[in-house]
Amino acid sequence: MSQTFTVAIGGAAGQGVATPGDIFAKIFARRGLHVNTYNAYQSIIRGGHTFLTIRTGVEKVANMGDRIDLLIPLNQDTMDRHLRLLGPGAAVVYNSDSIQPGTAADGVQLCPLPVSQLADVTRNKVAQNTVAIGASLSMLGVGFQPLEEALTEQFKKKGDAVVAENAGVARAGYQYATEHFRPFSRPLPMTENRYAVVGGNMALAMGGVAAGVKFYCAYPMSPSTGVLHWMAAHARKAGIMVRQVEDEIGVINMTIGAAHAGVRAMCATSGGGFALMSEGLGMSAMIETPVVVINCQRAGPSTGVPTKTEQGDLWQMLGAAFGDYPRLIAAPTGILDCFKMIPEMFNLADRFQCPGLVLCDLLLSEGRLSVDPKDLDFNAPIDRGELITSPDGANGDYKRYRITESGVSPRAIPGVPGCIHTAATDEHDEDGVLISDEFTNPIKRRAMMEKRMRKCSGIEAAVPPPRLEGPRPADVTLIGWGSTQGVIQEAVEILNEQGIPANYLPIRWLVPLKGDAILEILRDCRHTIIVENNYSGQFARYLRSETSYVPNGHIRKYDGEPFMPHHIVEAVKEQLAGTTNLSVPMHEIMV
Amino acid sequence: MSTTVTPPPRKVNRIGLDVLSYKGGKTTLCAGCGHNSISERVIECFYELGVEPWMVTKFSGIGCSSKSPAYFLNLAHGFNGVHGRMPSVATGAMLANRRILAIGVSGDGDTASIGIGQFMHLLRRNLPLIYIIENNGVYGLTKGQFSATADLGSKLKTGVINDQPPFDCCALALEWGATFVARSFSGDKKQLQAILKAAISHRGLSVIDVISPCTTFNDHEGSTKSYAYMKDHDEPVNEVDFVPHFEDISVEIPEGGVQDVRMHDGSLLRIKKLGRDFDPTDKLRSLTELHQAQQRGEVITGVLFVDTGKPDFHDMLHMVEEPLATLPESRVRPPKAVLDQLMEELR
Numbered sequence: 045m046s047q048t049f050t051v052a053i054g055g056a057a058g059q060g061v062a063t064p065g066d067i068f069a070k071i072f073a074r075r076g077l078h079v080n081t082y083n084a085y086q087s088i089i090r091g092g093h094t095f096l097t098i099r100t101g102v103e104k105v106a107n108m109g110d111r112i113d114l115l116i117p118l119n120q121d122t123m124d125r126h127l128r129l130l131g132p133g134a135a136v137v138y139n140s141d142s143i144q145p146g147t148a149a150d151g152v153q154l155c156p157l158p159v160s161q162l163a164d165v166t167r168n169k170v171a172q173n174t175v176a177i178g179a180s181l182s183m184l185g186v187g188f189q190p191l192e193e194a195l196t197e198q199f200k201k202k203g204d205a206v207v208a209e210n211a212g213v214a215r216a217g218y219q220y221a222t223e224h225f226r227p228f229s230r231p232l233p234m235t236e237n238r239y240a241v242v243g244g245n246m247a248l249a250m251g252g253v254a255a256g257v258k259f260y261c262a263y264p265m266s267p268s269t270g271v272l273h274w275m276a277a278h279a280r281k282a283g284i285m286v287r288q289v290e291d292e293i294g295v296i297n298m299t300i301g302a303a304h305a306g307v308r309a310m311c312a313t314s315g316g317g318f319a320l321m322s323e324g325l326g327m328s329a330m331i332e333t334p335v336v337v338i339n340c341q342r343a344g345p346s347t348g349v350p351t352k353t354e355q356g357d358l359w360q361m362l363g364a365a366f367g368d369y370p371r372l373i374a375a376p377t378g379i380l381d382c383f384k385m386i387p388e389m390f391n392l393a394d395r396f397q398c399p400g401l402v403l404c405d406l407l408l409s410e411g412r413l414s415v416d417p418k419d420l421d422f423n424a425p426i427d428r429g430e431l432i433t434s435p436d437g438a439n440g441d442y443k444r445y446r447i448t449e450s451g452v453s454p455r456a457i458p459g460v461p462g463c464i465h466t467a468a469t470d471e472h473d474e475d476g477v478l479i480s481d482e483f484t485n486p487i488k489r490r491a492m493m494e495k496r497m498r499k500c501s502g503i504e505a506a507v508p509p510p511r512l513e514g515p516r517p518a519d520v521t522l523i524g525w526g527s528t529q530g531v532i533q534e535a536v537e538i539l540n541e542q543g544i545p546a547n548y549l550p551i552r553w554l555v556p557l558k559g560d561a562i563l564e565i566l567r568d569c570r571h572t573i574i575v576e577n578n579y580s581g582q583f584a585r586y587l588r589s590e591t592s593y594v595p596n597g598h599i600r601k602y603d604g605e606p607f608m609p610h611h612i613v614e615a616v617k618e619q620l621a622g623t624t625n626l627s628v629p630m631h632e633i634m635v
Numbered sequence: 636m637s638t639t640v641t642p643p644p645r646k647v648n649r650i651g652l653d654v655l656s657y658k659g660g661k662t663t664l665c666a667g668c669g670h671n672s673i674s675e676r677v678i679e680c681f682y683e684l685g686v687e688p689w690m691v692t693k694f695s696g697i698g699c700s701s702k703s704p705a706y707f708l709n710l711a712h713g714f715n716g717v718h719g720r721m722p723s724v725a726t727g728a729m730l731a732n733r734r735i736l737a738i739g740v741s742g743d744g745d746t747a748s749i750g751i752g753q754f755m756h757l758l759r760r761n762l763p764l765i766y767i768i769e770n771n772g773v774y775g776l777t778k779g780q781f782s783a784t785a786d787l788g789s790k791l792k793t794g795v796i797n798d799q800p801p802f803d804c805c806a807l808a809l810e811w812g813a814t815f816v817a818r819s820f821s822g823d824k825k826q827l828q829a830i831l832k833a834a835i836s837h838r839g840l841s842v843i844d845v846i847s848p849c850t851t852f853n854d855h856e857g858s859t860k861s862y863a864y865m866k867d868h869d870e871p872v873n874e875v876d877f878v879p880h881f882e883d884i885s886v887e888i889p890e891g892g893v894q895d896v897r898m899h900d901g902s903l904l905r906i907k908k909l910g911r912d913f914d915p916t917d918k919l920r921s922l923t924e925l926h927q928a929q930q931r932g933e934v935i936t937g938v939l940f941v942d943t944g945k946p947d948f949h950d951m952l953h954m955v956e957e958p959l960a961t962l963p964e965s966r967v968r969p970p971k972a973v974l975d976q977l978m979e980e981l982r
Contacts, residue, residue: 301727
């Protein structure tokens with residue numbers, strides 16, 4: 045991994061951690077640097093502890109990294125918790141009016157800011173934040189102008205006086221740091237690129253726009269709420285009907301109703317809401333109406349830890365709703381993939397007329413990433429599958445659930461003369477008439493089950509197999525799924541740099557799993573370790589159930605926080621040394 | 636001797652369809668089930684009003700009631716959802732395609748027990764949906780357990796006495812936002828016809844609670860949802876007559892003591908007071924009447940509330956006229972200018 049720089053800002057909820065974070069991210073991205081942010085926060089409106097890390101670098105940055113270079117504590121609690129994380133070359137910038145530094149490691153620069161002398165703190169409640177941003181950018185060798193621009197955009201709605209006030213405060217901090225503090229040894233680089241900063245939930249919502257979604261509804265639930273917020277804010281302009289619904293039972297049924305009427309319809313929730321949706325998912329499977337449902341996982345079970353990340357819902361997704369039916373499940377491997385996956389999932393759900401489930405998690409949903417705007421393709425191909433929307437599509441003897449070789453039957457929307465039918469959640473005949481009613485007719489039931497399940501082979505063929513990434517042969521192969529790809533990739537780079545040949549197999553599609561292809565890849569791997577953010581090794585158990593494959597070891601984490609690269613690197617080393625085959629790294633940052 | 640019989644001219648409605656075009660499949664419900672009478676009324680009303688059946692979508696949940704859409708309007712699309720979830724399915728479908736003419740059929744279990752949450756939230760929406768509750772106080776398909784509309788003290792065939800008071804779906808509908816609320820009895824053909832026709836003409840949510848006796852599980856002595864009980868306790872609060880906008884015929888009810896309500900499509904609903912001074916545009920008065928009737932053990936029927944002045948859900952949401960569901964693929968994504976603006980926000 046090339047050089048990166050990480051700023052961490054911490055304080056109580058309500059102290060304004062988010063705004064400096066936004067400003068740093070914006071300035072870095074405009075400088076042509078990549079950015080990744082992760083916010084560790086709690087389920088509290090005021091108080092508690094919020095800790096935002098913003099990591100930047102010339103090359104892609106896909107995780108929070110291992111090191112904090114600049115700490116900005118907005119209260120004493122943050123200083124006390126995190127000063128010990130800083131190593132030589134790092135700095136801590138703080139308001140010396142209210143915060144006392146503790147004992148720092150050798151080589152850590154303490155940068156006290158006399159905020160009350162630099163700003164009128166009676167007028168500006170967040171003056172310490174603005175002063176600290178100014179000071180930090182000075183130490184990073186960034187000119188003042190980008191900050192002035194960012195502040196102008198941030199405060200322009202409040203009028204010129206507020207803009208001028210904040211710019212003045214920032215400049216005071218900037219100048220004070222120039223005069224009093226040692227700049228960082230490497231000034232922040234700059235490139236010709238210009239990136240956009242996109243959050244995972246935003247990316248999921250925009251992916252919906254790219255897919256041509258016309259109906260979105262949800263019940264607010266962390267960490268999926270950002271999708272609803274984005275959709276609601278852009279509904280009118282983007283021409284999307286967006287509804288906040290009374291509960292997730294209503295959400296899934298409304299989504300299916302809309303999809304059945306012919307639009308592309310989507311909803312997002314977290315594990316608890318998804319549990320309520322499972323009845324509805326069965327309905328979408330039975331009436332063969334495609335919907336896309338996003339589950340942004342939080343730590344469970346039950347209400348669990350609403351603001352923490354986990355990959356603990358895999359088996360819930362695999363087993364959602366009773367009975368056998370074809371489904372699609374995929375886990376985006378990064379924030380950009382959140383965007384790309386939605387049109388892809390809709391195309392497959394439409395083609396195979398079954399539910400498409402997107403298994404995201406808090407790490408991606410609430411994280412933010414620099415993205416090259418060119419990579420956000422709003423003209424992705426749209427494939428609605430066999431959809432009849434006008435009488436021209438009717439072909440004489442229409443049967444909604446016609447038995448076909450592929451298992452897919454042409455789907456007519458309501459109101460198309462010649463294609464009138466009833467969609468029913470009871471088992472039905474080819475023409476939609478219930479067979480559960482008078483006598484079930486085992487032959488018809490079997491034929492309908494087989495028709496629906498035949499879609500599975502089409503689905504299997506439509507999805508690409510996973511690919512092994514990195515050098516080969518290697519001493520160790522790391523297997524991960526979904527959001528861990530970024531951190532695994534970096535851990536593999538570090539291992540290779542340290543002379544341990546390593547590669548990795550990122551899994552994106554969970555159903556279909558492409559088990560044969562995975563076995564083919566893993567057959568030649570010397571030592572395999574599955575990395576996942578849960579207690580029981582949900583993916584490891586799934587892989588074994590589908591392929592009988594048993595890896596050599598496991599790295600798991602279920603403390604609510606994401607993996608950091610060194611967690612994986614150290615675990616791999618202990619496992620290669622034969623100490624253990626199950627590592628559960630300790631999260632050192634107390635958040 | 637042979638005679639040639641000339642068939643009588645085929646009787647058709649104003650759009651040239653005969654009544655067969657409005658029929659459904661053969662019922663599988665029990666002989667004498669009130670639900671079958673309701674299906675008959677639905678067929679007659681859509682036929683007589685000349686509604687294009689393929690423009691109609693029938694929504695239902697689960698239960699005997701929810702099977703009945705199969706027994707009317709074969710030419711209409713059907714959506715037979717899971718138990719108690721019809722309100723949100725209908726909402727989603729109607730938002731996706733606002734041209735859908737929607738009729739929903741539910742029962743007392745589907746609405747007042749498992750679906751009460753969905754029903755309550757539907758009431759807030761004034762969705763232009765005809766919501767019929769085929770109310771018999773019991774679960775027929777699972778062999779006759781009480782539902783949440785069974786009256787306190789009502790007796791099951793097995794002798795079990797109901798120990799909880801009922802939900803009155805009309806009172807709920809009145810209180811929480813339905814703009815057309817009526818109660819009827821499956822055995823009162825004339826009243827139910829007029830109410831259904833008015834509901835078809837109404838632009839907004841119509842809730843029609845129809846007491847529809849279950850001949851198998853709830854038609855005995857001690858039941859308050861039996862034919863016999865209804866014959867004795869049905870207290871119509873008004874007599875209603877419906878004159879469709881396309882017909883120029885005299886109203887059966889003479890002038891005097893009547894209230895005329897002009898429906899959205901120009902049809903006329905003439906409501907004649909019966910006995911008491913009942914005003915179906917006075918929501919609070921209607922609620923009081925419902926409470927008092929409950930105390931007397933009476934079932935008041937008729938048009939309980941009508942408000943043609945409120946915007947329907949589509950208007951409340953400022954929906955575009957063009958249905959989202961039939962937008963051509965070239966227009967399902969926002970135009971370039973909007974996308975450019977989205978990207979600008981990110982920098």
